[in-house]
Amino acid sequence: MTILLADPRVRAVRVHDNGDPLIPLDFASGVLVRAGLANRLDDARSTLPSGVELRVVEGHRSVTDQQTIIDEYTNELRLLHPDANEAELDRLSSRFVAPIAVAPHVAGAAVDLTLVDEAGEELWMGTPIDATPESSDGACWFGAEVDRTARRNRRMLARALGDAGLVNYPTEWWHWSYGDRYWALLTGTEHAIYGPVEAEMAA
Template sequence: MKPYKLIPIQECGEPLLPIPSEIFAFVLPHPYAKVGAPYGDKSPFYLRESVLNSLVTAQKDLQERYSGWRIQIFDAYRPIAVQRFMVDHTFRELVQASGLALETLTAKQQQEIWEQVYGFWAVPSDDPATPPPHSTGSAVDVTLVDETGQPVDMGSQIDELSPRSFPGHFADSQLPQEQQYHRHRQLLREVMVNAGFQPHPHEWWHFCLGDQMWAWLVNQEDPARGAIARYGAIA
């Protein structure tokens, strides 16, 4: 079990609210819905009320630095059923990319692939004490678009299963283009952190506020805080 899952949750009951499309950019069609993820009548473009307010603050900060730039929402609220679907989908993709077949996988091969999957995806747990971060409505995957609406190059795609996904992957590069990737990642990180979010240690795009991972990261910085989570899973 990942250590942040040990953080207790005291659900505050805040509602999910729609992310306003007039303020933010959206990745459309939604990438998980496009491959068949079962959202039903749910939308990925929702966040808890206070989390959304903080995201608006981050957008204002970005606008003050780069007029016309917007935070683009790749994914926010994610029902547990969608988490489970995407975990299984990623497993199948990795099997195919490895030139293997599901029917003939050895136990060792299965274990190695699952380790890759869970290196980036949270376990789709139904246990109220260990919800996947996105199922709480307090985690968001974001990138940037410029004043023309074009994506800002961050050096790798969201959800890429490679070392390039680590936030500081390009930090020590001497190549001008890779230095630019790092500056873009730092810009995104700064506006999100200034608004109260915590950045995922291994994913440049993932930020959270109020969930178990957020509380764990806050306590890593200052153990005296004794932060706990205020958002649990939403069915």
């Protein structure tokens, strides 16, 4: 059974922030992540086949930006599910965007990324990055039924990132994290090592 970010078990994970700074990724312009995550992304890159590279499109996200995404998507869901109460809307929303308190992006602990070839062209993954469950008919889920090419490329991405210690949020094939509450819960780690952080604290 998929554990969503709105699950109380995620919020219950303790955070003992280890103080890793936000640093810019040297291969992704304008993207900040925690130093420990940056090191693991470098590890993942080194294991990819020749001619294949990571393209990171987003890392750290401010609380304001996170709340904007939550509000916009929740408004869409209200129209699609007019009978849903707030708790159900929160659950549905968390398939695509994390609640502020547990958001891996706000902690600098997550990246949205894909694979590209030598020419910088994105490999086919079955959906674009940031496809919602509604717009993709569920194909955004990592384990969704997608064509053979997309499945092969998703497995390549998962092998590199998983071996480097990252975990995937299963409703979004492109979202991977390290050090946050969700990562701690899935890996059985005693506590998260990254909590919310402001970009002003970047190294």
